[in-house]
Amino acid sequence: MAVEDASHKIIADLLESRTGQTLSESRRWRISTALSGLFREFGIQNVDQLACMLERPGEHQLATRVVEAMLNNETYFFRDHAYFATLANTVLPELQRKRADSKRISIWSAGCSTGQEVLSLAMTLAEQPGRWQDWKIDILGTDVSGKAIAQARTGTYSQFEIQRGISVAQMLNFFTETKQGWKVADKVLEMTRFEQQNILDYPPMPGRFDLVLCRNVLLYFDPDTRRQAFDRLASATAPDGLLMLGAGETVVGQTDKFEPAACGSAMYSPKAVGGVSSILSSATSKVA
Numbered sequence: 441m442a443v444e445d446a447s448h449k450i451i452a453d454l455l456e457s458r459t460g461q462t463l464s465e466s467r468r469w470r471i472s473t474a475l476s477g478l479f480r481e482f483g484i485q486n487v488d489q490l491a492c493m494l495e496r497p498g499e500h501q502l503a504t505r506v507v508e509a510m511l512n513n514e515t516y517f518f519r520d521h522a523y524f525a526t527l528a529n530t531v532l533p534e535l536q537r538k539r540a541d542s543k544r545i546s547i548w549s550a551g552c553s554t555g556q557e558v559l560s561l562a563m564t565l566a567e568q569p570g571r572w573q574d575w576k577i578d579i580l581g582t583d584v585s586g587k588a589i590a591q592a593r594t595g596t597y598s599q600f601e602i603q604r605g606i607s608v609a610q611m612l613n614f615f616t617e618t619k620q621g622w623k624v625a626d627k628v629l630e631m632t633r634f635e636q637q638n639i640l641d642y643p644p645m646p647g648r649f650d651l652v653l654c655r656n657v658l659l660y661f662d663p664d665t666r667r668q669a670f671d672r673l674a675s676a677t678a679p680d681g682l683l684m685l686g687a688g689e690t691v692v693g694q695t696d697k698f699e700p701a702a703c704g705s706a707m708y709s710p711k712a713v714g715g716v717s718s719i720l721s722s723a724t725s726k727v728a
Contacts, residue, residue, distance in 0.1 A: 446491070516556055517556045
């Protein structure tokens, strides 16, 4: 193995050990690009020098910076609008009916990055104030990246970030321009909370969440790690709850914990009790 290949493997192994994400050999070209800023900051000449530094005792902070830089935090507001239409028009109304007695809904966004998905959900609910009056809404966003979670907690975004997926009406209704950037309204932020957490760890409050979103996260796991992630997601989903995955993800052939639901693409229900798939079958034709 060439020296550079060995150095790439050290960094790929570090990423996998910290996050569970696998960086295949065909994708290791990303390493130098993703770490270019770190190279400049520390005066590092190449990946081999970085690998030597990481092998030294006491470099935990540098290792954390490397992992943070390697993570793909690509996200934006209302990513995949059709999916949010499914949530707004089908899933959330049905959950409201099912939770009418308690007037409580709990949602978990696993792998939430810098928080846009969580806030998009909160805005979806805030746009229907009459429907959700007197309800207790709890939307939890978690991500393995401490840097991403720190930004999410501020609820503040740049002009570029605010323009990705947000309509002018939503921008004016839910955001205020400040010196630091565009700040989300308190009526939206108060529905949310954010925690740094690896999806492979035991989930927060198992068996509690009415809706779990884990979109474009499982793509980065190998099959065994993906099955472990599905186990964690299953233990966190209410028996009649729902799981939403990304467009390129599926449970088919990946896990026996979930099955496709009939309320739209990328929606899945816990297999053990059937979830809400049968209840929502009549809604299939309304929202694809």
